[in-house]
Amino acid sequence: MTSFVQRxxxxxxxxxxxxxxxxxxxxxxxxxxxxxGDRIPVALTIIPADEKNLGCSSSAEVAGLRCAFDGxxxxxxxxxxxxxxxxxxxxxxxxxxxxxxxxxxxFLARARKKRSNERVTLRCQAELLGTLRDFGVHWQAGDPxxxxxxxxxxxxxxxxxxxx
Amino acid sequence: MAAETDDEPDAPDRxxxxxxxxxxxxxxxxxxxxxxxxxAMCALGVWLRIHALAFPSEFLFDxxxxxxxxxxxxxxxxxxxxxxPLGKLLQALSIAALGDHSFAWRLPSLLCGLAAIxxxxxxxxxxxxxxxxxxxxxxxxxxxxxxxxxxxxxxxxGYLALCSLLAVLLATTRPSLRYVLLGGLLAGSALSxxxxxxxxxxxxxxxxxxxxxxxxxxxxSALGLxxxxxxxxxxxxxxxxxxxxxxxxxxxxxxxxxxxxTHHAALTEMKNALVSGWVSWALPTKPIMIGYVERLGTVRxxxxxxxxxxxxxxxxxxxxxxxxxxxxxxxxxLRERKPEAAPAANAGPLASFAGLDFSGFLEAxxxxxxxxxxxxxxxxxxxxxxxxxxxxxxxxxxxVLLLVLLAGFVAREARNTLVVSFLALVLVVLAFYAxxxxxxETSARAVNLRLFLPVWR
Numbered sequence: 001m002t003s004f005v006q007r008x009x010x011x012x013x014x015x016x017x018x019x020x021x022x023x024x025x026x027x028x029x030x031x032x033x034x035x036x037g038d039r040i041p042v043a044l045t046i047i048p049a050d051e052k053n054l055g056c057s058s059s060a061e062v063a064g065l066r067c068a069f070d071g072x073x074x075x076x077x078x079x080x081x082x083x084x085x086x087x088x089x090x091x092x093x094x095x096x097x098x099x100x101x102x103x104x105x106x107f108l109a110r111a112r113k114k115r116s117n118e119r120v121t122l123r124c125q126a127e128l129l130g131t132l133r134d135f136g137v138h139w140q141a142g143d144p145x146x147x148x149x150x151x152x153x154x155x156x157x158x159x160x161x162x163x164x
Numbered sequence: 165m166a167a168e169t170d171d172e173p174d175a176p177d178r179x180x181x182x183x184x185x186x187x188x189x190x191x192x193x194x195x196x197x198x199x200x201x202x203x204a205m206c207a208l209g210v211w212l213r214i215h216a217l218a219f220p221s222e223f224l225f226d227x228x229x230x231x232x233x234x235x236x237x238x239x240x241x242x243x244x245x246x247x248x249p250l251g252k253l254l255q256a257l258s259i260a261a262l263g264d265h266s267f268a269w270r271l272p273s274l275l276c277g278l279a280a281i282x283x284x285x286x287x288x289x290x291x292x293x294x295x296x297x298x299x300x301x302x303x304x305x306x307x308x309x310x311x312x313x314x315x316x317x318x319x320x321x322g323y324l325a326l327c328s329l330l331a332v333l334l335a336t337t338r339p340s341l342r343y344v345l346l347g348g349l350l351a352g353s354a355l356s357x358x359x360x361x362x363x364x365x366x367x368x369x370x371x372x373x374x375x376x377x378x379x380x381x382x383x384x385s386a387l388g389l390x391x392x393x394x395x396x397x398x399x400x401x402x403x404x405x406x407x408x409x410x411x412x413x414x415x416x417x418x419x420x421x422x423x424x425x426t427h428h429a430a431l432t433e434m435k436n437a438l439v440s441g442w443v444s445w446a447l448p449t450k451p452i453m454i455g456y457v458e459r460l461g462t463v464r465x466x467x468x469x470x471x472x473x474x475x476x477x478x479x480x481x482x483x484x485x486x487x488x489x490x491x492x493x494x495x496x497x498l499r500e501r502k503p504e505a506a507p508a509a510n511a512g513p514l515a516s517f518a519g520l521d522f523s524g525f526l527e528a529x530x531x532x533x534x535x536x537x538x539x540x541x542x543x544x545x546x547x548x549x550x551x552x553x554x555x556x557x558x559x560x561x562x563x564v565l566l567l568v569l570l571a572g573f574v575a576r577e578a579r580n581t582l583v584v585s586f587l588a589l590v591l592v593v594l595a596f597y598a599x600x601x602x603x604x605e606t607s608a609r610a611v612n613l614r615l616f617l618p619v620w621r
Binding site for chain 1: 591
C-alpha cells in the first residue's frame with residue numbers, strides 16, 4: 001500500500017479521490033425525478049363542490065384510467081374518473097379516486113350535513129401512473145373544456161384532511 | 165490595467181521555485197494536482213452558474229424589484245425601486261437586446277459572476293505575486309455557492325461584488341491619471357448600483373496612500389478619484405432619470421439621491437424575517453433561499469449559503485489578520501521585509517497556529533492584505549456603524565475579497581499535501597451542494613440534508 005501511494009504520489013491520490021467522490025455526488029447525491037410507479041406526496045386544496053364540478057376530456061387512457069368525458073367532450077361511463085387539481089405548488093395534476101377515499105368521503109359527508117362549502121387542504125400519498133397529453137379541463141360542470149398540453153396522472157391514497 | 169507591472173513585488177511565492185519560469189509554466193500551467201483541482205472547481209462552478217439559468221421563468225426572491233423597474237426604464241416610466249439606476253439599466257439593456265424573459269433578466273448577473281472569476285485570479289496574481297494564488301483565487305470564487313447564487317439571479321449584489329474585486333485589482337497598480345480616472349469610473353458606477361458601493365473607495369484610497377515609490381501628490385489623486393466618481397455617478401443618475409421621462413438635471417439627480425438616502429436611513433426596524441446583523445454573517449445565521457420551486461415529488465432550490473469549506477476559513481483568516489494588523493500597527497504591516505526572514509522572537513499572540521504562519525504572511529504581503537481587508541471592512545462598515553436593516557447579501561462584496569485573501573494565504577503554504585487536501589475538500593463540498601446552488605431537480609430531503617441548520621431553510 002505504501003509503495004502504491006509512493007508510486008502514484010500522495011497528492012495525486014487525494015486529487016483522484018476528490019474527483020471520484022465529486023463525480024459520485026453529482027451523479028447520485030441530488031436524488032432523481034420521480035418515475036412511473038413511484039409514490040410521491042401531493043398537497044392540494046378542495047371544496048366539497050369540486051366533486052361535481054371538476055372534469056377532464058380525453059379519449060386516451062393512462063394505466064386503465066380515463067376522463068369522464070371523451071375527446072369531443074361527451075360524457076362516458078367511468079367508475080373512478082380522472083379529475084384535474086392544482087397542487088399547492090401550482091402544478092396541474094389528474095387524480096382518480098380522490099373523492100372515494102375514506103378520509104375525503106368522511107369530510108364530504110360532514111360538509112353536506114353542515115351545508116358547508118369550506119376549502120380544506122389535502123395531504124396525500126399518490127402513485128405516479130404516467131402522463132396524459134393534449135386534453136381538456138373544466139373547473140365548473142357545464143363549462144367548455146380548456147385545452148391543456150400535459151399533466152401527471154396519479155392514483156391517490158392515504159389522504160389527510162386539514163380543516164381550518 | 166492588469167498589464168501594468170511597475171509595482172514592486174511584495175515577495176516571491178514561498179512555495180514557488182526561485183528559477184524564472186518560461187512559457188505556460190509562467191502562468192502556473194504545469195500539470196499538477198493543484199492545477200487539476202482548480203480546473204475541476206472552475207469547470208464545475210461555471211457550469212453550475214449557467215445550468216438552467218432561465219429556470220424558473222417567474223421571478224426569484226427580490227427580482228421583481230429590479231426587473232419591473234428595468235421594464236419601467238424601457239417604457240419611459242419612473243423607477244420605483246429604492247436603489248440608484250445602474251443595476252436596473254444593465255438589466256434593461258439585456259431585455260432590450262434579448263427580449264423580456266428570465267434568461268435576459270439574469271444574463272448581466274451571470275456575466276458579472278463570470279468576470280468576477282477572472283478578476284479574482286488577476287487580482288490575486290498581482291496582490292501576492294503568485295500564479296498559484298491566481299489559480300486558487302479563481303477556483304475559490306468559482307466554487308462558492310454565495311457567488312454562484314448571485315450569478316444566477318437578477319439581483320444587484322453580484323454587480324457590487326465585481327466592483328469590489330475591480331477596485332482591489334486597480335489598487336495593485338501604480339497611482340496615475342489612469343488610476344484616478346478608472347477608479348473614479350468604478351466608484352461612480354458602484355455607487356450607482358447601491359449606495360453601499362461607496363466602499364470601493366477604501367481599497368482605491370489605500371492603493372494611493374500606501375503606494376511605494378509614488379512621487380505624485382496623494383491628496384490630489386484621492387480628490388481626483390472622488391471628483392471623477394461624483395461626475396460618473398451624476399451622469400448615470402441623469403441618464404436613468406432621462407430614460408424614465410423625469411427631470412434629469414444634476415440637481416434632480418442630487419434631489420433623488422437625498423430622497424433615497426433619507427428613505428434608507430429610516431429603515432432601521434430589523435423586523436423583516438430575513439434580516440441578519442453583520443456579526444451573524446460569520447456563521448451565517450440567515451442565508452437567503454433565493455428560489456424554491458416544488459413540483460410533484462421534486463424540489464428545485466437555490467440557496468445563498470456559501471461553500472462552508474471556504475466560508476469559515478475565510479472569515480477566520482480575516483479576523484486573525486485584522487488582529488495581527490492591530491497588534492503590529494499599520495506602519496509595521498507596511499514595512500518591507502524579506503519573506504524568508506526569521507520571525508521575530510516576540511511575534512505576539514496568534515502569530516502562527518497549527519503551522520499556519522499569519523505573521524509571516526503579513527510580513528510578505530502586508531500591503532496586499534491591507535488593501536483586501538480594507539475593501540472587505542469597507543463593505544461591512546455601513547451595516548456595523550448604523551442600525552440600517554442588513555441582510556446576508558450585503559456581505560457578498562466583502563466575502564469575495566475574503567476568498568482572494570484566503571487564496572493568497574493558501575498559495576503561500578509550503579506543505580503541498582495540506583494545500584491539495586484543502587482544495588480537495590472545497591471541491592467535494594461544491595459537488596455536494598451543487599443541487600441547491602443550481603436548481604437541480606432534487607428532493608426536499610436532499611435539500612434539508614444540505615441545509616442542515618433549520619435557520620438555513
